Amino acid sequence: MEIKQTSKIAGTLIFIGIIVGILSVTPAIESEKYLEIVYFNKNKILISALFQFLLVPIFIGFSLILYPLLKQNQKILSVGFIGFRFMAGSFQLLGIILLPTFIFLSEKYVTGINGNLIFYETVGGILKNVRDLINHLGVIVATGMGNLLLYTILYIEKNIPIWLSIWGLSGNILIMIGGFLILFQLIEVVSIEYIMIAFPLLIQEIILAIWLIKKGLKYT
DSSP states (O other), rough: HHHHHHHHHHHHHHHHHHHHHHHHHHHHHHHHTTHTTTTTGGGHHHHHHHHHHHHHHHHHHHHHHHHHHHTOOOOOHHHHHHHHHHHHHHHHHHHHHHHHHHHHHHHHHHHGGGGHHHHHHHHHHHHHHHIIIIIIIIIIIHHHHHHHHHHHHHHTSSSSEEEEEEEEHHHHHHHHHHHHHTTTSSSSSSHHHHHHHHEEEEEEEHHHHHHHHHHHOOOO
């Protein structure tokens, strides 16, 4: 596959990933009152789960498309990049598997079946902590680590402008910090604070996608 064509596909996957990622957000589950509202938003959650599932082949496909080019001069870093992408995809799938359980617990909670609300609150709390570990630590950190390797390669090989590589490195470090802040409940996923943290990387990825589609990766 020609470098120009590969670059265009990679850039297109970035755009698709951004759109699908926005549609995959599940505000109901992130809410403090998730047990009270998840059941009434089950259709939205199932749709979000579908988009979350679509993110897996998009993210992994992006790394597989670029791998033949990246490995030419940086094989070890390239393998690490793909490895972290597969790791992030695995965490993503685990998070999706948990979503129906939230709907089940919420249904039992709001209908008051068996009347043991404390039990559902306890189980729900444990389940939410597990999902937070998977989504806000596993997925974000694995994706971020993989991207750090990617932008390190692009920086070393000067496949894209140096300023764009440095922006990518900085943005991914920032988003990983954001993941830890969410995990320790210092900020919320659906919040102005997290949007501010994620915004620089979002803009960088849009610019990268445009660059890949218009100019492509530079290889000598």
